[in-house]
Amino acid sequence: MRAGFLGAGHIARALAEGWRRDAPQASSGIILSVYDPVPERARSFAAQFDAQACASPAALANLSELVVLAMRPTDVPAALAAVGPVLEGRALLSLAAAVPLDELRAGLPDGACVARLMPNVAAAVGRGVFLLAAGTLTAAQLDSVRDLFGLAGTVVEIPEGLFDPATAVAGCGPGFTALFIEALAEAGVEAGLDEALARELAVAGVAGSAALVARDGDPVAIRTSVATPGGMTAEGVEVLENRGLRAALAAAVAAAVERARRGR
Numbered sequence: 001m002r003a004g005f006l007g008a009g010h011i012a013r014a015l016a017e018g019w020r021r022d023a024p025q026a027s028s029g030i031i032l033s034v035y036d037p038v039p040e041r042a043r044s045f046a047a048q049f050d051a052q053a054c055a056s057p058a059a060l061a062n063l064s065e066l067v068v069l070a071m072r073p074t075d076v077p078a079a080l081a082a083v084g085p086v087l088e089g090r091a092l093l094s095l096a097a098a099v100p101l102d103e104l105r106a107g108l109p110d111g112a113c114v115a116r117l118m119p120n121v122a123a124a125v126g127r128g129v130f131l132l133a134a135g136t137l138t139a140a141q142l143d144s145v146r147d148l149f150g151l152a153g154t155v156v157e158i159p160e161g162l163f164d165p166a167t168a169v170a171g172c173g174p175g176f177t178a179l180f181i182e183a184l185a186e187a188g189v190e191a192g193l194d195e196a197l198a199r200e201l202a203v204a205g206v207a208g209s210a211a212l213v214a215r216d217g218d219p220v221a222i223r224t225s226v227a228t229p230g231g232m233t234a235e236g237v238e239v240l241e242n243r244g245l246r247a248a249l250a251a252a253v254a255a256a257v258e259r260a261r262r263g264r
C-alpha cells in the first residue's frame, strides 16, 4: 500500500512509528510519502520512517494510493483545495476531528473517494484504536484501509453520527488514562513510594488490568472479584465511588463531545 501523509505532525508520526515498529519498508509492503509546509519537518519524518519527502501535495498524490489528511482541522480547507484537483480516484482519508464527511465532500470534486478515520496515539506501539466512517470509498479501498490500519491496532467501523462520542472515549482515552496513571503514581508517592517505583507500578497495574478486562470482557466481574468485602481494594473503590470518579469521567466525555460539536 502506498500511503501519503499531508502533515508530518504528532499523529502522522505515531502512525508511521506503529507501521515501522518491527518491519523495515521492504518487508512491510507499506510505502510512505509525506508533505509538510515546513520542508525540514517532512525531511526529518522521511529520514526517521523511510518515507519519501514530497515538494507539494500534488507530488505526494502522484505517489499515493491513499492520501491521508493529517493537519489541524482549521487547515483542512486549504489542503482540500490543494489536493482535490489531483486526487483522480485515489482514496482520501481525513484524520481531522470535527470535520464531517459532508464538509470534506463539499471541498472536493464530485465523485471523490473520501472517508474519515479517528486514530489515537497508541498506534505508535501497535495498540491504536481507529474509528472508521466509510464515506465514499470503494469496497477495495476500504479493504486496503482496514488492512493498513489493522497493522497498528484495531479498526472499528461506526456510523459517522457516533464519531463524537466514540472519539471522546477512544481518541481522548490515552489522555484520560495517562491522567489516571499520573494521579495513581502521585498517590503512591504520597503513601511513601519513590517516584520511579510508583510510576512503574501504576503503569503495570493499568496495562495488566486492561489486558484482563479485554480477555474476560466484563469490568464489573473483575472489579468485584478483586474487591473482597472488608479488604483493601474494596475500601479504596468505595472512596473512588463516593468521591465521584464516575461522575468526573462522565463530565469529561460530555465536555469532549460538546467541544467536537462546537466545531473548529
Ligand SMILES: NC(=O)c1ccc[n+]([C@@H]2O[C@H](COP(=O)([O-])OP(=O)(O)OC[C@H]3O[C@@H](n4cnc5c(N)ncnc54)[C@H](OP(=O)(O)O)[C@@H]3O)[C@@H](O)[C@H]2O)c1
Residues within 6 Å of the ligand: 006, 007, 008, 009, 010, 011, 012, 035, 036, 037, 038, 041, 069, 070, 071, 072, 073, 075, 078, 079, 095, 096, 097, 118, 119, 120, 121, 171
Ligand atoms: N494528535 C492526536 O493524538 C490526534 C488524534 C486523533 C486525531 N488527530 C487529528 O489529526 C490531525 C493532526 O493532528 P496533530 O496532533 O498531528 O497536529 P500537528 O502536530 O499540529 O501536525 C499537523 C501538521 O500539519 C501541517 N500542515 C498544516 N497545513 C497543512 C497542509 N495544507 N498540508 C500539509 N500539512 C499541513 C502543520 O504544519 P504547520 O504547523 O506549519 O501549520 C503540522 O506540521 C488533527 O486534525 C487532529 O484532529 C490527532
